[in-house]
Amino acid sequence: METILELKQVVKRFGSLTAVNHIDLKIKRGEKVVIVGPSGSGKSTLLRTMNFLETIDSGEILFEKQPCGYITRGGNLVLDSQKKLCALRSEIGMVFQQFNLFPHMTVLENVMEGQITVLNKSKAEAKETAYKMLEKVGLPDRSSVYPITLSGGQMQRVAIARALAMKPKMMLFDEPTSALDPELVGEVFDTIRSLADEGMTMVIVTHNMGFAREVADTVIFMEQGDFIAQGTPHEFFSADEIHPRISEFLDKLL
Amino acid sequence: MTILVNRFGKGGALLASLFLLFALLASPAVSSAGGESDAILKEARDALALGHIDQAQVLFAQVPAPGPDGDEGEFVYSRMQLARLFFSTKNMSKARASAEEITAVYPDNAEAKNFIASVDRSVRPEWRQVVDDCIRFLPSLLKGASMTLILVFFTMIVSPIGGLLIALGKLSKTQPFSGISWFIIWFFRGTPLLLQLFFIYYGLPAIGITLSPLASALIGLGINYSAYLAEIIRAGILSIDHGQTEAAKAIGMTYSQTMRRVIIPQTYKRIIPPFANEFIALIKDTALVSTIAMVELMRAADQMFNAYFNITVLVLAAFIYLIFTTAFTLLFEKIEYKVGVYERR
Numbered sequence: 001m002e003t004i005l006e007l008k009q010v011v012k013r014f015g016s017l018t019a020v021n022h023i024d025l026k027i028k029r030g031e032k033v034v035i036v037g038p039s040g041s042g043k044s045t046l047l048r049t050m051n052f053l054e055t056i057d058s059g060e061i062l063f064e065k066q067p068c069g070y071i072t073r074g075g076n077l078v079l080d081s082q083k084k085l086c087a088l089r090s091e092i093g094m095v096f097q098q099f100n101l102f103p104h105m106t107v108l109e110n111v112m113e114g115q116i117t118v119l120n121k122s123k124a125e126a127k128e129t130a131y132k133m134l135e136k137v138g139l140p141d142r143s144s145v146y147p148i149t150l151s152g153g154q155m156q157r158v159a160i161a162r163a164l165a166m167k168p169k170m171m172l173f174d175e176p177t178s179a180l181d182p183e184l185v186g187e188v189f190d191t192i193r194s195l196a197d198e199g200m201t202m203v204i205v206t207h208n209m210g211f212a213r214e215v216a217d218t219v220i221f222m223e224q225g226d227f228i229a230q231g232t233p234h235e236f237f238s239a240d241e242i243h244p245r246i247s248e249f250l251d252k253l254l
Numbered sequence: 255m256t257i258l259v260n261r262f263g264k265g266g267a268l269l270a271s272l273f274l275l276f277a278l279l280a281s282p283a284v285s286s287a288g289g290e291s292d293a294i295l296k297e298a299r300d301a302l303a304l305g306h307i308d309q310a311q312v313l314f315a316q317v318p319a320p321g322p323d324g325d326e327g328e329f330v331y332s333r334m335q336l337a338r339l340f341f342s343t344k345n346m347s348k349a350r351a352s353a354e355e356i357t358a359v360y361p362d363n364a365e366a367k368n369f370i371a372s373v374d375r376s377v378r379p380e381w382r383q384v385v386d387d388c389i390r391f392l393p394s395l396l397k398g399a400s401m402t403l404i405l406v407f408f409t410m411i412v413s414p415i416g417g418l419l420i421a422l423g424k425l426s427k428t429q430p431f432s433g434i435s436w437f438i439i440w441f442f443r444g445t446p447l448l449l450q451l452f453f454i455y456y457g458l459p460a461i462g463i464t465l466s467p468l469a470s471a472l473i474g475l476g477i478n479y480s481a482y483l484a485e486i487i488r489a490g491i492l493s494i495d496h497g498q499t500e501a502a503k504a505i506g507m508t509y510s511q512t513m514r515r516v517i518i519p520q521t522y523k524r525i526i527p528p529f530a531n532e533f534i535a536l537i538k539d540t541a542l543v544s545t546i547a548m549v550e551l552m553r554a555a556d557q558m559f560n561a562y563f564n565i566t567v568l569v570l571a572a573f574i575y576l577i578f579t580t581a582f583t584l585l586f587e588k589i590e591y592k593v594g595v596y597e598r599r
């Protein structure tokens with residue numbers, strides 16, 4: 001399988017703190033990468049560099065083999081033009097921990113918005129796609145309500161539908177179930193799992209090891225901006241060769 | 255409505271009757287042409303001189319109507335005297351009846367007609383007077399009020415747009431936009447509107463820009479309110495959760511799309527109440543443009559108050575302002591409810 005996204009020696013600093021420290025990562029088309037690690041280890045920051053919400057300090061990002069997002073000016077990395085960045089972002093869907101639905105738009109309008117303003121689709125076409133996506137996440141009957149009337153699980157599924165409506169080539173999930181009541185976690189994981197089954201390329205940050213083991217092709221353990229370990233779920237969770245920091249982390253989770 | 259005391263009210267009536275009494279005493283006899291009437295008139299005048307008003311009234315009434323044995327001058331004189339006597343004793347119906355005896359025979363007698371009119375005026379109830387004043391003042395006040403509304407509506411349309419541009423300028427990290435915006439807010443919020451209007455109307459001609467009072471007023475109010483609204487809008491934008499910007503960016507929206515479609519619509523709910531405050535202040539602030547030769551509601555009221563010295567005009571002006579501010583308050587409550595619909599479960 002060909003590589004869809006590649007990070008080369010990516011560094012992101014916040015002042016003196018290095019949140020992402022010389023990371024190399026290749027994500028293949030259709031691959032499911034799960035990133036785990038303690039709080040503050042840089043998981044979100046890394047994920048956000050992948051759709052240019054976070055500007056890297058050095059390194060290179062290749063999307064579909066093309067270096068992109070940055071130009072070099074006077075030896076420094078500078079973000080590329082807004083037009084190019086927006087085009088890139090529309091191809092990489094992102095789902096946030098806090099859903100971030102647009103509260104002033106109905107569920108349907110949330111899912112139509114990007115199609116109309118970014119992809120310049122007609123209203124009718126956008127509506128049709130939106131209904132399809134809402135069906136996919138299991139919410140075909142809540143299209144005309146405002147987000148405030150939904151449960152957390154429903155909100156997150158609408159957020160997934162909103163991202164999917166852009167027909168992205170890959171999806172980023174930043175702790176998609178961390179803000180949910182435990183009984184609502186299942187419905188969101190079900191939705192993500194069905195996406196995985198369709199072959200969607202995904203990078204998922206989560207603290208849910210069960211889900212990680214079930215859905216991941218690759219599990220990455222991150223700490224202090226660095227990858228400590230990386231492997232298949234089997235390698236990762238098999239007791240005999242587990243990294244001491246990871247078992248410590250897993251023990252804490254339990 | 256006790257403040258609506260007619261300035262020529264009770265005290266005035268008393269003065270008028272005293273004056274009438276003096277006039278009666280001093281008035282010389284009209285003609286002394288003939289017989290019977292002449293004698294009656296003399297007797298009546300003597301009675302009056304002695305203070306026997308009742309007797310004088312009886313005697314004046316005896317002067318016959320013009321005819322074979324009556325004279326026009328004496329008849330008119332006697333009935334007018336009689337009418338004035340009744341008037342001075344506040345017997346308005348009899349005073350009017352006496353004067354009407356004259357107009358019955360001489361419909362064109364100006365003295366009697368004027369007298370009847372003034373009797374009618376003095377017996378008219380106070381509220382009628384107020385109504386008449388209102389009818390008299392309203393046309394000019396409404397004309398002024400329409401100018402006030404023009405100023406208000408223009409400013410209400412221009413200042414949110416100006417305010418938004420200034421707010422976005424101040425939020426941007428690009429010079430010179432943020433510097434210019436900072437300066438506009440600093441200057442126009444930091445100096446009195448009155449001073450700004452003076453600068454525009456009286457000051458700009460010095461550098462070759464002469465503006466009409468209306469243009470000066472519109473520019474002054476427009477910029478001043480833009481500066482105020484800019485800070486409200488800026489605060490509104492900053493109050494929107496950063497996650498909204500990120501979500502919009504993540505689906506590929508540009509900065510301007512994000513502002514237009516996602517951020518600014520969410521500020522409406524928060525900025526409408528302070529906007530309503532500003533616009534109600536605006537309705538009253540328009541009164542300031544009267545200082546640069548604009549005739550709006552306050553100026554119209556002031557002019558008429560100075561001409562008639564009648565408080566009714568000020569009360570009317572206050573009512574018109576209250577009608578405006580009440581209408582705006584209700585309008586903005588409606589708008590606030592509408593734009594907040596998505597926040598109700």
Ligand SMILES: Nc1ncnc2c1ncn2[C@@H]1O[C@H](COP(=O)(O)OP(=O)(O)OP(=O)(O)O)[C@@H](O)[C@H]1O
Nearest residue numbers: 014017019037038039040041042043044045046175
């Ligand atoms: N905008 C920022 N400014 C300054 N420091 C930041 C910023 N964003 C993140 N950091 C810091 O960078 C480090 C990595 O943060 P990040 O949010 O990526 O961690 P994380 O692994 O996602 O943690 P969590 O599991 O709590 O979400 C943390 O120390 C954090 O405080």
Ligand SMILES: [Mg+2]
Nearest residue numbers: 043044045175
């Ligand atoms: Mg995080």
